[in-house]
Amino acid sequence: MPRPEVGDKAPAFDLPAFPAGRIKLSQFKGKQNVVLYFYPRDNTPGCTTEACDFRDNLAQFQSAETVVLGVSTDTVDSHEKFAAKFELPFPLLADEDHALAETYGVWVEKNMYGKKSMGLQRSTFLIDKSGKVAAVWPRVKVEGHAAAVAAKLAELAE
Numbered sequence: 001m002p003r004p005e006v007g008d009k010a011p012a013f014d015l016p017a018f019p020a021g022r023i024k025l026s027q028f029k030g031k032q033n034v035v036l037y038f039y040p041r042d043n044t045p046g047c048t049t050e051a052c053d054f055r056d057n058l059a060q061f062q063s064a065e066t067v068v069l070g071v072s073t074d075t076v077d078s079h080e081k082f083a084a085k086f087e088l089p090f091p092l093l094a095d096e097d098h099a100l101a102e103t104y105g106v107w108v109e110k111n112m113y114g115k116k117s118m119g120l121q122r123s124t125f126l127i128d129k130s131g132k133v134a135a136v137w138p139r140v141k142v143e144g145h146a147a148a149v150a151a152k153l154a155e156l157a158e
Contacts, residue, residue: 003105006136010026010034010127015071015093018079023091024071025131028116031132033066034127035149038106040076040120042082042087046142053146055088060150064157065129067091072099073120094148105145124149128156 004010010025017023022111028034037054039047054061061068068090074082079092095101099121101107106123109116122142126135126149135146135152 002131008133013100017091017093018076020091029131037124038071042078050142057146084105084141
């Protein structure tokens with residue numbers, strides 16, 4: 001599926017999550033912006049750095065009435081261990097069948113050392129309170145990403 005672009009209505013979701021049980025996009029409509037970040041795998045170096053950066057910048061997001069949601073194809077049990085190990089204070093959603101990743105256009109063919117496989121492309125979507133996509137980072141470089149998202153949020157609030 002094509003990736004949602006700025007101005008598009010964000011595709012709805014309802015997924016199992018740790019620690020929340022289930023999370024629906026609709027529960028934030030009219031109340032909070034949503035940072036929906038897709039990452040390949042719990043407990044891998046890049047994904048850990050990215051999650052910890054969002055954790056360390058969380059106050060900035062909360063003061064901008066924004067919730068941070070991480071999404072990978074890992075299980076809720078895996079998310080629970082990952083969150084506990086790194087004290088992640090935001091929900092992690094389990095997209096085990098990668099249906100949400102496909103809907104957001106981030107389930108892509110990857111090429112690692114000449115071996116092709118399907119996987120999650122590290123990507124972030126900023127969804128505003130009305131449920132529209134306000135910003136997209138299609139191929140995230142982990143270093144400085146959380147700060148870039150926070151800066152975009154501040155810019156949109158002006």
